[in-house]
Amino acid sequence: MAKPLPDRIKQYISGAPVGRIATVRPGGEPHVIPVCPVFDGDATLYVDLAPGSVSGRNVLANPRVTVLIDDYFDDWSKLRKVVLRCRARPVEGPEQNAAWERIRAKFPQYTSVDWQPRLTVALHIEGWLQEGLDS
């Protein structure tokens, strides 16, 4: 990516329980849903999507995806966000297994909804911007 992610941004991404993933429908309309992402600590997020969902179909048709990780506070001086411009690539085999090791470790509640590997997608971060995370 153009400029590497600083450690503080990597830590913020690693710890985030939720992000919002924007994709584009084949007709050009945007879509956005919440996702529970895991991060490899370098430059790739992983998410697991329902293959038949709008987002799942979108990433298969168009790999350009943007992920927002942010926190809202009523005290607007505390607002912070990271916008990650990504390229999506479905993964299987060892890479999917490694992503799912991270998912199981980060989100123990996955058992509560009987979450199983579906369409697991690597999101390679190609660009980013942030606000509120300077220190």
Add this chain to the structure above:
Amino acid sequence: MAKPLPDRIKQYISGAPVGRIATVRPGGEPHVIPVCPVFDGDATLYVDLAPGSVSGRNVLANPRVTVLIDDYFDDWSKLRKVVLRCRARPVEGPEQNAAWERIRAKFPQYTSVDWQPRLTVALHIEGWLQEGLDS
């Protein structure tokens, strides 16, 4: 819109302090940022964007916009979201003033950042889906 918003969804939208707005860049890449929306109680959201921002430029070039309003909980049985498929239209004059009356009433902290009317956009809701807000 295809099916009217139930009252419980309208109340959820009205009360939400933050939403995430997905737009599309001229080249076809999605973008997503947090916004503080107001709702007219019927079928239109209003947001105020920086005219030179990516989102501001995107809505002027492509009126198709999707807004996500959701709440994340570590207890995944409580997750809830509304996805609103919208058409954007910049507003000025009385409609902009009315939107800003709602903004000032809902977000008194706007004074803390000296927030002034910029590119105020009506987002007409043309379709929606929800999860977790059935009762």
